[in-house]
Amino acid sequence: MKPLQPLLLLLLLAAVSASPLYPKQLKALQSLNIPTPTNDPCNNNSSSSSSITCDDASPYRHITSISFINCSPKLSLTYKTLKPLSKSLLNLSFTNCPSLSPPHHLPITLRSFSAVSSFLHNRRSRLSGLFLARLINLQTLKISSTPISTSRRLYVILGNMHKLTSLTISNSNLSGLIPKSFHSNLTYIDLSNSSLKGSIRTSLTRLTNLKSLNLSHNSLSGQIPNSIKNLTFLQNLSLASNKLSGTIPNTLSSIPELTHLDLSKNQLNGTVPSFISEMKNLKHLNLADNSFHGVLPFNESFIKNLNFFEIGGNSELCYNKTVIPTSLKLEGVAPCDKYGFPLWSPSEKEESLSGENDYGDYGGGGGNEKMTEKKEEHNGSNKTLFGLGIGLFSLVFLILFLFYVAKRCRWI
Numbered sequence: 001m002k003p004l005q006p007l008l009l010l011l012l013l014a015a016v017s018a019s020p021l022y023p024k025q026l027k028a029l030q031s032l033n034i035p036t037p038t039n040d041p042c043n044n045n046s047s048s049s050s051s052i053t054c055d056d057a058s059p060y061r062h063i064t065s066i067s068f069i070n071c072s073p074k075l076s077l078t079y080k081t082l083k084p085l086s087k088s089l090l091n092l093s094f095t096n097c098p099s100l101s102p103p104h105h106l107p108i109t110l111r112s113f114s115a116v117s118s119f120l121h122n123r124r125s126r127l128s129g130l131f132l133a134r135l136i137n138l139q140t141l142k143i144s145s146t147p148i149s150t151s152r153r154l155y156v157i158l159g160n161m162h163k164l165t166s167l168t169i170s171n172s173n174l175s176g177l178i179p180k181s182f183h184s185n186l187t188y189i190d191l192s193n194s195s196l197k198g199s200i201r202t203s204l205t206r207l208t209n210l211k212s213l214n215l216s217h218n219s220l221s222g223q224i225p226n227s228i229k230n231l232t233f234l235q236n237l238s239l240a241s242n243k244l245s246g247t248i249p250n251t252l253s254s255i256p257e258l259t260h261l262d263l264s265k266n267q268l269n270g271t272v273p274s275f276i277s278e279m280k281n282l283k284h285l286n287l288a289d290n291s292f293h294g295v296l297p298f299n300e301s302f303i304k305n306l307n308f309f310e311i312g313g314n315s316e317l318c319y320n321k322t323v324i325p326t327s328l329k330l331e332g333v334a335p336c337d338k339y340g341f342p343l344w345s346p347s348e349k350e351e352s353l354s355g356e357n358d359y360g361d362y363g364g365g366g367g368n369e370k371m372t373e374k375k376e377e378h379n380g381s382n383k384t385l386f387g388l389g390i391g392l393f394s395l396v397f398l399i400l401f402l403f404y405v406a407k408r409c410r411w412i
């Protein structure tokens with residue numbers, strides 16, 4: 001009798017691990033047209049349009065995460081269908097669901113919410129800042145290429161999200177200032193490509209666990225705060241394409257793990273600080289299109305060690321030919337004369353580039369490269385036009401010739 005007991009237990013365990021999905025949730029999925037193969041959508045066999053994760057509870061499993069991808073235009077998320085899912089749902093994400101309307105109610109228990117290129121078509125029902133603000137248990141919030149309506153202010157959205165660690169609101173419609181304070185423990189912030197104004201507030205530099213900060217493509221002004229040094233874990237910093245002025249603060253030198261620094265397309269001035277070349281982990285450095293002057297304090301080995309380096313578009317800046325050989329071909333920088341001024345002013349080039357700059361806002365590349373690329377494109381399209389012309393001409397000629405031959409043949 002006794003040896004049978006472990007076997008029974010095993011059988012029981014096997015039965016438990018295969019416990020079915022909670023019936024009401026299964027129905028809800030079916031009403032959303034989510035395929036439920038063998039009535040078990042929990043096997044994480046993501047179809048093209050959705051992917052689902054469940055817990056391991058018994059007697060029924062529950063859905064913990066749903067990702068909608070490339071939604072059908074017919075999909076709609078009603079209160080009725082979402083309610084049975086609400087109790088267990090922790091993660092909800094939408095990717096490329098442009099014609100969908102955002103659901104009216106979401107479970108307050110959500111830990112992660114993501115909307116990428118979604119909720120675009122219906123102007124009257126867009127993702128609202130107030131709606132997001134209710135999700136106070138979020139750890140991850142990601143809104144990208146998705147417009148936000150009614151209250152696009154960050155302080156409203158984040159007001160009660162004390163658990164947030166990762167925040168992305170990019171290519172969206174955020175406006176207003178950076179909040180005076182953050183009540184959370186953020187490690188990742190991407191607020192790029194919105195309409196943020198005002199200064200880089202010190203509220204950000206109090207987020208001492210930050211590893212990545214992207215505020216690029218906004219309208220931020222003022223100086224980079226000295227307290228930036230408090231972000232000792234920072235690895236990626238992009239403040240590109242804003243209206244920042246003043247110098248690069250020396251305190252930046254005490255961020256040991258900085259690997260990615262992009263300060264391009266601002267109005268920063270002063271000299272390029274030499275401490276930058278002492279930053280051991282730096283791999284990506286973009287200081288292009290500012291107002292830096294003087295002699296570039298970098299040598300060949302430092303520049304060669306970077307994966308990415310741009311410095312063009314600083315008209316008063318020059319490099320020392322005895323330290324950096326011309327073979328390095330620094331885009332858009334002139335060599336220095338013996339007094340430390342540019343040998344030739346890149347103004348001629350600048351004139352032709354300045355028209356290009358508005359254009360180049362979306363790219364990261366140097367103006368010079370873009371210029372040649374564009375010219376080639378232009379030449380290319382001229383060539384294709386020419387080719388097409390010749391082609392058409394030949395075709396017409398051929399038809400006329402065949403017509404003539406055919407006529408001749410009939411005559412014979």
Ligand SMILES: *[C@@H]1O[C@H](CO)[C@@H](O)[C@H](O)[C@H]1NC(C)=O
Pocket residue numbers: 044046051053
């Ligand atoms: C579920 O599938 C996704 C990719 O579709 C994968 O990244 C994830 O690790 C899978 N999760 C589990 C628990 O198998």
Ligand SMILES: *[C@@H]1O[C@H](CO)[C@@H](O)[C@H](O)[C@H]1NC(C)=O
Pocket residue numbers: 037043044045
């Ligand atoms: C996913 O589904 C396909 C067919 O629908 C099946 O062949 C495959 O074994 C499944 N994979 C997993 C990991 O369940």
Ligand SMILES: *[C@@H]1O[C@H](CO)[C@@H](O)[C@H](O)[C@H]1NC(C)=O
Pocket residue numbers: 053065090091111112139140
């Ligand atoms: C749910 O979101 C959390 C972050 O809040 C993440 O760590 C976890 O991997 C996500 N789970 C699934 C299944 O997507």
Ligand SMILES: *[C@@H]1O[C@H](CO)[C@@H](O)[C@H](O)[C@H]1NC(C)=O
Pocket residue numbers: 145171172193217361362
């Ligand atoms: C900024 O966002 C707009 C849409 O709001 C998009 O068209 C554009 O490509 C984005 N630019 C960058 C640099 O991501």
Ligand SMILES: *[C@@H]1O[C@H](CO)[C@@H](O)[C@H](O)[C@H]1NC(C)=O
Pocket residue numbers: 147148173175
């Ligand atoms: C973004 O907000 C501005 C007002 O601040 C509005 O004029 C514009 O239409 C909005 N864009 C989108 C895509 O909703």
Ligand SMILES: *[C@@H]1O[C@H](CO)[C@@H](O)[C@H](O)[C@H]1NC(C)=O
Pocket residue numbers: 184185209
């Ligand atoms: C912030 O995060 C750290 C570790 O990531 C944790 O120890 C700390 O308790 C968190 N603080 C708050 C206020 O959540």
Ligand SMILES: *[C@@H]1O[C@H](CO)[C@@H](O)[C@H](O)[C@H]1NC(C)=O
Pocket residue numbers: 170171192193214215216217236237238260
């Ligand atoms: C910052 O955001 C911009 C625009 O969204 C993006 O192109 C860039 O790669 C981001 N940089 C970093 C370091 O994440």
Ligand SMILES: *[C@@H]1O[C@H](CO)[C@@H](O)[C@H](O)[C@H]1NC(C)=O
Pocket residue numbers: 202203205206227230
């Ligand atoms: C930066 O850190 C210093 C001490 O490490 C502290 O005195 C100062 O208040 C901090 N500043 C900000 C804005 O976080």
Ligand SMILES: *[C@@H]1O[C@H](CO)[C@@H](O)[C@H](O)[C@H]1NC(C)=O
Pocket residue numbers: 211212235236260
């Ligand atoms: C920093 O950016 C690089 C490349 O842009 C990326 O691979 C890395 O994961 C980012 N690090 C953080 C902490 O976001």
Ligand SMILES: *[C@@H]1O[C@H](CO)[C@@H](O)[C@H](O)[C@H]1NC(C)=O
Pocket residue numbers: 245246247269270
């Ligand atoms: C740098 O810019 C600031 C403010 O824009 C200005 O006050 C300062 O004089 C400038 N410094 C130099 C050296 O051009």
Ligand SMILES: *[C@@H]1O[C@H](CO)[C@@H](O)[C@H](O)[C@H]1NC(C)=O
Pocket residue numbers: 277278299300301302
């Ligand atoms: C180049 O600069 C780095 C950092 O300033 C320095 O450690 C290195 O010795 C220099 N190399 C040469 C060849 O001067």
Ligand SMILES: *[C@@H]1O[C@H](CO)[C@@H](O)[C@H](O)[C@H]1NC(C)=O
Pocket residue numbers: 295320321322323336337338339340341
């Ligand atoms: C260029 O470098 C050489 C050798 O280090 C130095 O003697 C010279 O003064 C530098 N020129 C300028 C303009 O800084």
